[in-house]
Amino acid sequence: MALLSSPETSQEVPLPPEIRAKASVGPVKTPRILRWLDFFLSETLRNAPPEELVRHRVLVAAACFMLVLAMLYLVSTLFSPYSPLPGIAGVLYLAILVAARKARTLVVPAVIMLVTLTIGFLGGIFANKTNLEGGVHATNMLLPAFAVYLLGPRRALPFVLFLVVVMDVVHPLYVLRHADSTDPAFSLARFWVRHVMAGIGFLGIWGISALHSTARDAAHHSLERALQKLRASELKLSSIIESTDDIVVALDPEGRLLVANSATERFHRLMVGKELELGQTLFRYSKPERIQLWRSRLALVREGQRLRYEEPYEARGSRIVLDISLHPIFGETGRTVGVTLFARDITQRKEAETRLGEMHRTLVDVSRQTGMAEVATGVLHNVGNTLNSVNISTTLVTDRLRRSRVTGLAKAVGLLRDNLPELPTFLTSDSQGKQLPPYLIAVSDELVEEREGMLKEMQALAQSVEHIKSIVSMQQKHARSAGAVEQVDVPQLIDEALRLHAVSFERLAIRIVRDYANVPLIFVDRHKLLQILINLLSNARHALVDSEQEDKCLRIHVERSDDGERLRIDVTDNGVGIAPENVARLFTQGFTTKKTGHGFGLHISALAAEEMKGKLSCNSPGPGQGATFTLELPVKGETA
The missing domain is CATH 3.30.565.10 (Histidine kinase-like ATPase, C-terminal domain)
Incomplete structure (x- = not known):
């Protein structure tokens, strides 16, 4: 096992390219164009949540785009009669960028942007004497949608109502006052109907945008609640896994490390002298023969078998014996999607068993020397058998904990990991995902039941000890009576x-x-x-x-x-x-x-x-x- 292998006598197994790439990648680098946009944002706006930061960047991008258009239009006036409007618009767009650089919220830059666009809209429909119906152009419908996007439905409503009044009242009255009614191409009824429909269109666009914004906010809140539940579930799961001093590891089917508790990390530092890295194979620093043995065991577990074995390890002059269990994790299709590894340090237990054997042999020799070999060997053998039962009873307590609780939690980790890309949907919509939080609650109830079971096993252990006393007592009596x-x-x-x-x-x-x-x-x-x-x-x-x-x-x-x-x-x-x-x-x-x-x-x-x-x-x-x-x-x- 790589977690326990000595680096001085081992060879390194290279990681697969995709895992090595993931392990070497640092923080995600922001694209250059986004860094340019962020330059025009204040620090407060740059540090906004992701969904708000997108809105800030869109505003800056729109201001830059409109500023470029204004400058191009201003250049074109050099070859035509001069108009001050492009210059005024350019100044306003620059004001938007300056305000965004200093603002703590998006309100002021957004209002300047909407006012500028509204002025341009009004200038276009009132200044054009030849095209009286320019105000009903489809592109003007972007104004209400943009207002809702930048300010939200409530703050955008005054702008939309102002546009409706202009389209349905002010502009028609202006046209009636200044238009040439003798023009055969001009129809007052058609003109009025189109403007009324344009005003209704403004309100409709505002309503649809408001509905979209409301739905988006609701989805965002739902996502936040799901993430909070997920974080709470992960915290409970992590607390349970971290509460044990045993090694707990989750692996992918190829044996690469996915999850490890702090006990595993401490053990890895103790045995190898290096930090544990996610994505590495468990035998990254192992000898070739141990790598081959591990691969054969991993292949058996991938086929659905459970393995349990004891294995010694040498590290820094000390010998450690681990009781290791390997369990497959099955996906929804029944295919093995991962492996869990649990290991417990049983070095002290093995040393105690060795000392017990030595004591057994020593006492037999002493008894033989004193002429009481028959009685002594009987006592020692009977006590030894019962002591094995005592050892089994103590092992049963740990086996119950390992079997019933940690394995189930490992499967829960597997479910979370399998559905990580769509975790909020999995927790709120999937039948298994909905059951995961209640399952974590049920773990606490199971701990109470396990405690009762362990108390019963301790009572059985006490009976075994009493039996040992009885064996010794009966053998002593046997020396005097039948x-x-x-x-x-x-x-x-x-x-x-x-x-x-x-x-x-x-x-x-x-x-x-x-x-x-x-x-x-x-x-x-x-x-x-x-x-x-x-x-x-x-x-x-x-x-x-x-x-x-x-x-x-x-x-x-x-x-x-x-x-x-x-x-x-x-x-x-x-x-x-x-x-x-x-x-x-x-x-x-x-x-x-x-x-x-x-x-x-x-x-x-x-x-x-x-x-x-x-x-x-x-x-x-x-x-x-x-x-x-x-x-x-x-x-x-x-x-x-």
């Missing part, structure tokens, strides 16, 4: 033994089949029987783990013998099996078929069975065909 006998429900005791292995069975996908007949309660040493059952289940688990069976099955059968005198317990697995020459030696002290075994478990279990007037035996068809361990106990002193 041990206490009590009435025991055998199927119930088997279920208790199974519960001590439940987490490991579930993690290893071992299927448990219970086949309990209706058997009576028997009087037996409860703790001795429990230790025998725990040892048999532990051996079956190891046999299944070492086998290549896809369907790993553990079957427990309880029945009463045909003569009714004995109770029979069969523990059958379809694991690695036992060679015929080893079956007879299984219960000999020190004999084991496991590389890390001590050969005490089955020996002590056989002795305990004999002490309870019972018998422990084994049968196996051969290697690769599983095995069956049978415990027979007398049914004496039974009660109905």
Whole structure:
């Protein structure tokens, strides 16, 4: 894993061009033409929100364009009778640019622009003696739309009403007073109707523009609300991810980094000595063999598999062991769109297990030297089995947290990322997007439920500790007496033994089949029987783990013998099996078929069975065909 690889002994894997380009791009550079327009804006106007800044730039661009036209028209007057209007218009357009440079709002420059355009409009229709209907030209309809765009519907209304009065009243009266009514081409009725329609057109354009402006503002407010919800959701999501000290990483299907929490960044700095970069592959600084191993694992996850494994890493003279989980993220089509990685530092737990093993071996040696090897090995082995159950119980708490909460949140991250280009629409319109904020709220409720579950698991842990005390106490009593006998429900005791292995069975996908007949309660040493059952289940688990069976099955059968005198317990697995020459030696002290075994478990279990007037035996068809361990106990002193 690149986050944990040493840079001194690794090689760098180059990023894909598109990711490298994204990582190297700095702030977006403003186009030159926009920088020219921004030059005429005050600092306040330049720092306006994007939608307002566009309006400011449009005003400046319009002023510059009209100024150029005025100057060209002024130059053309050199070859025709002089007119002061182009010069006056040019001065007004310059005034707009000066006002925009100093203004804190757009109102003053916009008013100057509209007044200038209105003066030009009035000058055009009143000064033209030959074309009396120039005021109804379609281009004049741009004035109301431009006014609404610059000032908004309410502030633009006085300009529009003024234009309507001019078109429907003032200009017709002016024409009636000065027009040549004897001109056969002139029709007063048509003239009046066109001007009235032009006035109505001004109002219509204002209304349509106002409607557009209102709709745009409503859409903007809706977008702002959606963005606020998005920011709140992202804050909640980030808070949850950042609340853990575990490594939490989201990757794309190619293994490139998309999201990482602060714990990941700290770990990367510790192990590599460099800052973590989004877009980099996890094995950017890894050795080639580790890169190849990671790619094979990533390929399995892309196919929909979940992986969990432990892996050691060396960094700066220290050894760290991580418990790593890889989970696929599925899109709407069922295709894998990403991968989540969770890793927990279990170095201290591994060191504790090592110390426990060393203590176990040391105590066995000491016990043998003092002549108490038989008692000591029994105590240590039984305590060791139960301590494994204690370790499993503590692991269960972390597994529940990792499985139920963080994985769901990672999927929520995947949904947000998949719909990032259209996130507001996704949160407000998409069926899944609408459910995302309520889901984040539900996470808090789930935490409460998880707390209750952990309290229950702690109670189970306390029971396991009590069981350890009982084992030691019973072994001490056994040195002086035969041990206490009590009435025991055998199927119930088997279920208790199974519960001590439940987490490991579930993690290893071992299927448990219970086949309990209706058997009576028997009087037996409860703790001795429990230790025998725990040892048999532990051996079956190891046999299944070492086998290549896809369907790993553990079957427990309880029945009463045909003569009714004995109770029979069969523990059958379809694991690695036992060679015929080893079956007879299984219960000999020190004999084991496991590389890390001590050969005490089955020996002590056989002795305990004999002490309870019972018998422990084994049968196996051969290697690769599983095995069956049978415990027979007398049914004496039974009660109905």
